[in-house]
Structure formats: C-alpha cells, structure tokens
Amino acid sequence: MASPYPAEGTIRVDDIGIRFKRNRSGRRSFKDLFADRSRRAKPGEFWAMRHVSFEVAPGEAIGVVGRNGQGKSTLLKLVARVMLPDEGRIEVEGGVAPLIEITGGFVNDLSVRDNVYLTAGLHGMSKREIDAAFDEIIDFAEIADFADTPYKHLSSGMKVRIAFSVIARLEEPILLVDEVLAVGDKAFREKCYRRIDEMLVGGRTLFFVSHNEKDLLRFCRRGLYLDRGELKLDAPIQEVIDRYNADYLVKGA
C-alpha cells in the first residue's frame, strides 16, 4: 500500500505569505511589476497573510472562519492555485474543483450546451467524459428545456445552477467552496448540499469558506480561524466557532 507519492487530496501549506498594495492606484514603477520574493514588504504594501501553515489529509472537511477581510478568500484562491504566494509553499496533490466565481467561464452569446463543454473542458474533462455526463449536468440544474438556449437568456438563478452543476460534476479529489451556495432558492441549495455530502462520502477533501455557522457544522470536522492574516486557531470546528464568537462578541461590545 505504501506509495512514494502523497495521496491525492492532500493539501500542504507551509509558511505562506502574500502581500498586496495598500493603494491600488498608487504610482507604479517597472520594479514593482517583478515582485521580488524578498521577505520585506515595500512601502505601500501590507501582508494580507503571513506565516500560515497547515496540512489537510485526503477526505478531511475543513471550514475556514474569520471576519471579512481577514484572508479567507485569499487562502482559498491560493489553494485553488489561481493566486500565487509571495513566500512559502503550497502543495496540492491532485486536481481541484473550485466553486469560486463559477459563472466566470460562461459566455453570454453561446448556448448552454457549448458553455458546458467549454467550462468542463477547461477544468480538464475530456470530450467523452462530458458526453457521458452531459444529461446528468443539465438535469441537476433543472434546465432540461434550455440546453440549446443562449446562456444570456437564462434567468440568474438558472445561470448559477448550471455553473454549480458543471463544477460539482468534476471528478477531482479536492472541492473548494466559497459561499457561492448563498445564491439560488432554498430547494436548490438543499440539493447542492446533498451533492456535497455525496462527494464527501466519496472521499473528497473539502475546503469550505462560510459565515454560516450551521453550514460549517454540517460539513466540517475541523476549522481554521483566520484573523489579521494569521492562522489563529486550528482545531475541531465547534471549538473554532466558539472562539470566533467569543472574539467577535467582545469586539462588538
């Protein structure tokens, strides 16, 4: 059984940091462009996240907790590899199904069918795999009559449904969820949750960002509490939520 490779679904984050410009419209020089990997933040920059380390085992479900602007989404993007850290290393074994900006890849002028093939293809599915999954994807989104309708003519609810449906069908070992589930009606949300449950049972790793305590408790066993770009607590989810509530209530008082 022993494999020389770490198992698919493992996420290893080792002392990562990322910095941003404080003032987006600030004056730029050519030197800023080539982000040097020095450990010092230049004037006008701040570390949005620093010295964060943790490891996620395959099949684990992790919830990320923190107030707005404390680096939750940034962490998710770093794990999804759509952003690169300025220091430290992130190792992600296997592919990622990112429920982030899910409607981003859809083109208004093309039909739903074309869009499904395009988006699923960009996330690494082959044409044959998409052929096989196509009906299921459309059914899940409950838009069977609209497969050949231009995407722009769908209602906003349908748009989100089809987008979720495509990403949720990806056979990747890691699932990233960024509060997208706040959209859609209640019935569809319940369906999405059941789908995530199924995927968890199937052994997927889940990385979940949410403000919703109920959702966090439903899916996650372990929690990460991010505060001011630091990992303040890495513990069972209930403990993390309690700590977060305690801090939040004190600050709110």
Place this chain on the structure above:
Amino acid sequence: MTTTTAAPSPAQRRSAAERYWRSLWLLTVRDLRVRYTTSFLGYLWSIIDPLLMACIYYFVFVLVFRRQGTLGEEPYIVFLVSGLLPWMWFSNAVTDCTKAFTREAKLLRSTTIPRTIWVARMVLSKGIEFVISIPVLILFAVVFGAAFHWQTVLWLLAVVLQAALLMGIGLIVAPLVVFFRDLERAIRLVLRLLFYATPIVYSFDQLDHLGAIKTVAAFNPLSGIMGLYRSAFFPQDLDWFSVGASALVAIVLLVVGVFVFRGSIRTVLKEI
C-alpha cells in the same frame, strides 16, 4: 511556488502538453464561434478590412498618383493584398493581447490552465482568421495573373516566424497593460507607425536610397517576414539578411517575453 507531485494515474492524468493544447484549442474555438455566431457577416469581416485597405491604397497610389510600375511590384493589387493580410493578423493579435487578461479576468480567477494560453489563444485565433483569408489572395493572384513560384513554400516559415514574434510581443504586452493601462492606447499608436515602417504599401528595396534607414528597417522583424510572404509571387523581394534579422528579433522577443511573463504573473493575478 506551487508544485504538484501528483501520484501518476496515466489513464486520467493527461500529459501537460496535451492539456495545454486542448485548453488552447477550446478557447480558440470559443473565440471564433462567438465571432461567427454573433455577427451576420461572420467570415466576411476578416477579409473586408484588408480588402478595403487594399482598395484605398490602390486608389491613392495607382489612380491618383499614377505610380503604377514604380511602386512595389506588379500587379500592385496582389502585392498589396499579400502584405495586408499578414499585417491584419499581426495588428489584430497585438491589439487583442492588450486585453488578454482584462477581458477574461473572471475566467482567469477561476481556472488553473497554464497562463501563457491567454496570450497564445489571441495569436492562434487571429492566425486562423489569417489562414482562412488566404483564398482571397489566391483569387486575386489568379484574376490579375500573378504567377506562383516555388517560394510559396516559404509561407510556412513566415507563419512560424510571425507566430513566434507575436507570442513574444504578447507575453510582454499582456502583463504590462494590467499595470499601465495607458499602454493600450500607446500600442495603437505604435501599430499605426509600424504599418508605415513596414514594407506593406512599398517594397523593402525601395528603401535603397535611404542608406542607414534601410539597415535599421531590416531589424523591423516584419520586414523579413513580409519578404517571405511576398516571395511567393515576387521572388526578387526575398532578402535573406532581413529574414535572418527578423528571426533573431523574434527569438530575442520571445525569450524576453517568457521572462517578463514569468516575473510578473504573480503580481498580475493579484491585480485582476
């Protein structure tokens, strides 16, 4: 650094190169499909522009200034079209590269395909439009009686050189535009200048009396490439020195482009 050392399960994990081409192809087909399903004239648009320009120059130089025979080669209209079609590929691809990141910001933020694809797809989709406009040139050549020479095979070399050149320029321009939005306009000006600095309405030989300027012009990477395209009908236009210079400049730009792109992508991803 983000590294992936996934356990190999060959059936599922396709090779990196294969995935690169597949994603590139998907996006390119998407571009073309959007273009051809949303506009009524579709295909015609990719040839109307160069044809209109050819008509204008023909009118000005041949009919108004009566420079027939002293400008470029005969038949002048074939000479014009054979230069204008590759120019359209060049200028449209460079213009599109300035929007490579901004136009697809959302997709860029949600997929992990190799990021040079965002530039490569611009070069490829405009390249395909160029290729499908070639029949128009053949039509003109037949109608106006221009002979095809063996040098027609050099088109392959010309296409490869032009693609490499565009890739190099795109890799430099695309990330820079994210930081300096003004660059988008500046590039439009540079393209206009470059149009006249390139042997398109005239031939490279006609720079002979300008001495030093001709030597400088040889390093305009488009000079040699235009010579290659034109040699199919006008073998005397082929100048291997300028072809060599073009190849050299294209390779240098490509290498610089790879470095600029690699060095800046981290910051680009934060900005978009």
